[in-house]
Amino acid sequence: MELGEWRRVSPLTIAAQGVRMLGSAIIPAGVVLFGAASQREMLGQVSAYAVPILLLIIAANIVPAWLGWYRLRYRIGTSDVRLEQGIISRSARSVPYERIQDVSLEQKLIARLLGLVEVKFETGAGGKEELKLSLVTEAEGERLRETVRALVEGADEGAAAAKPDAAGEAETRTALQPEGRLLFAMGTGRLLTFGLFSFSLVIFAVILGAVQQLEFLLPFDVWDYAERYIQDEGYFEAGKYIGGMDMAARIIGILYLVLTVVVVGMLSGIAKTFVRDWEFRLDRTAKGFRRRRGLLTKTDVVMPVHRVQALVVSTGIIRRRFGWHGLSFISLAQDSGKANHEVAPFAKMYEIAPIAREAGFELPDGAEEWRRPSPNYYFDRTLIAALFVTVIGILVFTAAGTSAGQLEPGMFVIAGAVVAIIVLIVVRGYFLWRYDRHALDPAQVLSRRGWLAPQVKIANRVKLHSVEISQGPLAKWRGYCRLHFGMAGGRFSFDGLALEDARKLRAAVLGSIASVDYAQLPR
Incomplete structure (x- = not known):
């Protein structure tokens, strides 16, 4: 692939867009024709105009698709990726390589049948500034991903693969993206259990x-x-x-x-x-973690190891009783608009631990000193929620009593419901205080939140950017605070910490950050 050369996407894009647009138009047209055909006096007219209407619909979809393909071009330059498109109103967009966090491939159903992929240049800006290139051949998508990644990482331009001929296309694709070592996969039986x-x-x-x-x-x-x-x-x-x-x-x-x-x-x-999650597969390749999945829409994402900022181990109220958990990476890039990349959505802990170690993290082993947040924080939250429900219940009870003029059985139901909700709020606050924890080990910051569906977050202390203590008026009066860790690609915070405890954690984490020469870290 020559750098700086303007190129067009695959001509099969016209067929893909035409089928997509035709599918959205043919349903309303069919409904209209069916509705007209239900009137017997119009049946002859419908038969006479059905074919011209169908041809008109096809032409109205194919022509804009061809113009859109002809007016779209892209260029992989020495410093940026540039895309120009538009039929009447032209737009040009350029994304410098230093802003590109990752390059991923996605195949929706029609594109998959035609052997095409959509290339996404992710900027790590919440999915708002992604540059998408639709659609190119699978081999072209692989070459684009490898070439741009090499340029992003500062690799020599000569390392980018040259464009092969049709006979060598499959071999080049294998050379550019080896299968790697399998870390996790889900077969039909696992998917069925996950679905249940x-x-x-x-x-x-x-x-x-x-x-x-x-x-x-x-x-x-x-x-x-x-x-x-x-x-x-x-x-x-x-x-x-x-x-x-x-x-x-x-x-x-x-x-x-x-x-x-x-x-x-x-x-x-x-x-x-x-x-x-059809054919879910996670591999460890030379480029990082490669995850592929999808039946109708197939995604192929590669996450470089050094861009994994934190881990999230989650479970549900029922699945945790059977030992099932899910593992996600918090990364600089996006995964369908979310910061978390699912790498093992339904797995046992013995399957999750090796993946975490590959990313440079260690799961809790019981040696950590877990600490509870301040009880004042949960007491205040519970009291405020209970008072809010009580006020709403009193207003509803008063309105019902005013309209009825006397006590009705329904009013006792309202009072009982309010009492039951308050009891649930109190029970929830108590168990949250018991189960929520935070800990600090020599290399990581750990947080466990949730009662019915607990979630454990693990962040590397070196990869945290900042530490901030914040207090509102009530928190300042009651002696607790919120400890927020600045982290690229996600949010990580401890709520309701005692102020003295938060200061100790902040000092320890800032000490870890200050001791690292970030110029020596991989980009």
Whole structure:
């Protein structure tokens, strides 16, 4: 690849964009044609105009796609990556190499079928300033990634691979990105188990959202149709029928309903997990950690080891009882708009420990001196939350009593609900105080937060940028504070620390930062 040479993306981009645009247009057109065909007097007219309408839709999508491809070009220069695009209004964007944190590849379904990839030049700015190049061949994407990485890391330009011919394309791709050493993978059985723990009711939200968005295209009113169906089927009489059932039958009916929701939620979670994490694989290569996953959208991300800022080990309320945890890296680059890169989303601790060591971290082994935050912090939070719920409950209770003029059974239900919520708030505050911890070892800062779904964060003391103590009026009066560690790519803080404890931690971490010559660290 010649530096400074202007290039265009793959011509197959026209087909990919055309199919994508055609898919979004053909559904409304089909609905309109179907609605017209439902009227018998219009059936002949629809048959006569169906083919011209279809050809018009295809032309309206292919022409803009071709113009967009023709007017888009990119250049890998000696100091930056430049992209120019636009049909009527031209835009040009340039990203210097010193701002590029990583280069990743992504394949959505259509692009994957055509052998194309989208190249993302990530700047570590919360995903707001990513430069995306859509779409190039897989081999071209690999070459772009390796060339730009070599330039970012200050490597010799001659180390970048020259463009091969078609016969040597596969061999060059293998040479540029070796498979490396496998660290973690998830097969079908692991994905199925992961899906069972990933309960989700997103399918209901998708259906309702689709109905609301496409309702104007339908030749009938969805909600009127549903109401007529319920009336015709006699569902309005279901309430009377249920009222005549005995207690045992009602309980069985409720359990059946709950079981149905649970089954749908599990199936939805399994589907979501398979689509997102299909063929999940994490390798240790010469360039860093390489993670590949995805069924419909395949992503290929490489994270250099020295850019891993911290670890996050998380679990859930149920999965932790079975020993399942997830490991994420906090990196300078982004992972689908998030700072955390999932590298082992569903694994045992014995699988997570080697990955953490490869990144230069050690998991807690029990030798750390874990310390609790100030009890005043949790007492104040619990008291404020309880007072807020109490005030809301009093207002609702008063409004209900004013409208009824006397005590009603529903008012006692409101009072009982308020008391139950306050009890839950108190119990939660107590257990958070018991489970939340922080610790400091010679090389790391550790934080454990959460009661039902605990999360452990581990940051390298050398990679922290700053340490800040902050106090609000209440915290200053009560003697606790917030200790915030400046870290590229994420947030790391201890809440509710005793002021004296926070000062000791700050002094220790600042001592570690000051003792390092950052000019000698890898870039």
